[in-house]
Amino acid sequence: MGDLQVENSSVPVIDLLEFGDSLASEAYKKLREACEEWGCFRIVNHGVSLNLMVEMKEVVRSLFDRPIEIKRRNTDVIAGSGYMAPSAVNPLYEALGLYDLDSPEALCTFCDQLDALPHQREVIEKYAGVIHELLMDIGRKLAKSMGLDNSVLFKKWPCQFRINKYNFTPESVGSSGVQIHTDSGFITILQDDENVGGLEVMNKRGEFLAVDPWPDTFLLNLGDVAKAWSNGRFCNVKHRVQCKEASIRISIASFLLGPKEEAIEAPRELVDDEHPRLYVPFTYEDYRKLRLSTKLQAGEALELVRAPILPNST
Template sequence: MGSASNIAIPVIDLQDFPGQSAKMIKACEDWGMFRIVNHEELLPVSLMLKMKTVIRSLMELPEEIKHQNTDVIINSGYFPPSDANPLYDALGLYDMASPDAVDAFCKKLNASPEQREIIVEYGQAVQQVIVNIGQKLGQALGLKDFSVDGWPALFRINRYRFTQETIGSSGLQIHTDTGFFTIVQDDDNHGGLEVMDLSGTFRSLDPWPGTFLVVIGDVGAAWSNGRLRNVKHRVVCKEPGIRVSIATFLLGPRDALVKIPEEFVDLEHPRKYVPFLYEDYRQLRISKKLQAGEALELIGVGAKNKLRSCC
């Protein structure tokens, strides 16, 4: 696997809006991602550090306990190491805004009251970040009333066990995210995340502690009529060590269709995708084993393979 050159993706200051609006949209169009700073009013760095301590502890649990983290929706629970991703495992929590879901997650993993308190606090704070970014993104695109408040999110704790012998190996295969966008708290010390630029070349992102990455997924690309870019990315082993990250995936409307706003459709930009339910699209991706955005072609206007909710 060839090495990727390092890049600095656009940095968005959450305290400078609407001043950063055009920069945010250009980042979504050119890179499909950006980094946010000055988010402390919503999610302080001290809470980020506490959460990292909790997830490191949870990932050290015995395998039999981690396997109790079962799916709520398909592929939302524990991911053990696999043939495709032998250096990676992860825990998942679907609908992190639900107290019942958090309770079930903590109970199955025997989390302590202190750990549960931090998970709840972090979940509530990252939910505020999600809603804030969704609002700013909608306003930047000219949508006055757009909101992602109430949309379910999937919270995932990722661990990569890298050794000297695995340097250059894949930690996580090339993929796009399924949902609207993802908030990523990356590892503070170990790099490895690589993103594909517009030329099709993978570029490496260095760690930047205390910041978040925002990554556009397939739903975001479809909803925006292809204007926002669903970026392909992967994780590669750069150095020995335990690499951990936290990803919060904003999925899609809870029970409503993903529809392209009329503001995004005109003679120069005809409608590219039919309306669909998020969960139908997720299951289509899994059933077809299409993990790098290819499934969007199957929900295109005029496509032969349409989702159940589109017909």
């Protein structure tokens, strides 16, 4: 297949069974193309069982049914990582979160906070494990598509887990569920609602396109860290959620954020005379704070970490 396979919402589709050991594989070319032109893509044949995905959705729904005083126990570890109640900006939206999903201690704390039952704990832990491995696998494939072959490149990068509920009502049809934004981290794996649509992504022409539900797949978004790490080659896709119908919409997002202490910067292989370094090194936590303090949530904060333009040497 020379062209990217596309679903009816025009988002590229990547089949993980097509990847081989050779960088010359057509799959790596398609993956890089999707990252550069779209900043998002569907993955199929991802190896996560449909049964586990269904079970996890059932657990998520039950967690949101907990009383508000229990949900509020889900406190922040880093800003925005815990329970988020409906607000003036996003009145239809609430969320629960976990930082870091690869940490057994953090998983245990998350389950304790929400009084998860033994079976629910088992499902959450199993889901976190397979999603973390999938994030690492996609990260390795992205690096390889850029000519980098480092199997431990993203190994110590923390991952955040966020489950989302949209309380769409008849009065809210046509309004925004979540404002236009980019994700702050590197990669997001989204298990979106299998029945209720509303997610829209922006293409390079500035047009929003609907991303329709597609069961047994994941949608992947690239965020601001991916754009900085790739030295501007990858697209940090803008997206939003619109209320299309009066219904409850549930989604599960898992984020590969950025290194915990080391600075984020483009690997030297991605910097040359034709591609000078675009961004100064920065830590993920400093960048996250910058986005929060400036309220620049749609990728604009990257302009504040632009590298100075140096005169050409002669």
